[in-house]
Amino acid sequence: MPNRQILICDLKDDPELIERYKAYHAAGNAWPEITESITSSGITEMEIFLAGNRLVMVMTTTEEYDPVAKAAADAANPKVREWEALMDGFQQRLPFAPQGEKWVAMEKIFELA
16 A cells, blocks of 8 residues: 655745755756656655745555665665765755654644544
8 A cells, every 4th residue: 555755844035045956946947867766766756836935745655665775776876976965955854853864754633534
């Protein structure tokens, strides 16, 4: 059964940087090595939404998706490291983010049933 994960991150509160970040993520602009690293890890769908400078990422993953393995594969991939370094110039850590993490997983607290 697929799993859905919601993560958040902030961008630096600078309209010019936000527009540049949006341009990197516009349809067809993400580097092919990045989309390959996403899909090959078991992420089947990914969307990023923006409100102000807050980003919300919605991911659908297979049952086999392993975030630790994904992080290790990304650390070994020079293009992913290059992309992450580039994106780091736009993003800022949330004050409550664990040390070394940009994207923070959200906890589901309500579901209309």
